Amino acid sequence: MNYVYAFLFSGIVCALGQIILDNTKLTPGHITSLFTVAGALLSFLGCYDYFVAQCGAGATLLISNFGHMLYSAAYQGYLEEGILGIFSGMFTKSSLAITAVIIFSFIFAIIFKPKD
């Protein structure tokens, strides 16, 4: 069942994004920012943990998960260290994705010839 939920959840979110993209003047940059903020908001409302538990990779692979990780890490930081923890804990969970993107993009940009 996990596979079905993963497929449906991710598919529905992507279709939703496509509907917004086609019917408004927003660019893909707007869409990704919007869905990141939506992920943080869903995390704030307590829904996103449920989605992750039910849909697995369907929820963790979306860009919304980035907002979810930022929010949950910052809140966890607050619980552990107070106000200072919000600042120091913000990136604890999402640093994996950011570091991976930086390292791989840099290596490939150095190795490969740019287009044109």
Added chain:
Amino acid sequence: MEKEEYKKLVKKISPAENKLKNIIVAFLMGGAVALIGEFIVCGLMTIFGLSRVDAGGWLVLIVIFVACLLTALNFFDNWVMRCKCGLIIPTTGFAHSVASSALDYRNDGLITGLGSNFFKLAGSVILYGVISAFILVIVRVIIGG
């Protein structure tokens, strides 16, 4: 080419888009990415005996690696054009935007080109993610104590 000219040219060349087809393609592609991800997670859990959280971390690493590699090999731009949100909203879109701006601006030099344009497209995601998360944590703290 100027921006306005470019927009006119794009409008002239691109055929009338079928919205329903776009939505279905995005749905299938987004679902397929999640399905492959779920397979990889389950594979890692059974083969290497990882916990679900660790497997999820490896999955993100693998997906970003593949997306960056495919962007560097020039495949990804065409796929993003066709599948649009099916590939933009998953983490692949985030990796693609960084990798493509890194490749595009590399010729302008390592500091002024690559360095200063690295997060050109993904910067907004990080910025507004952090801002919204910060505000929401403050709200949660005020409400929940």
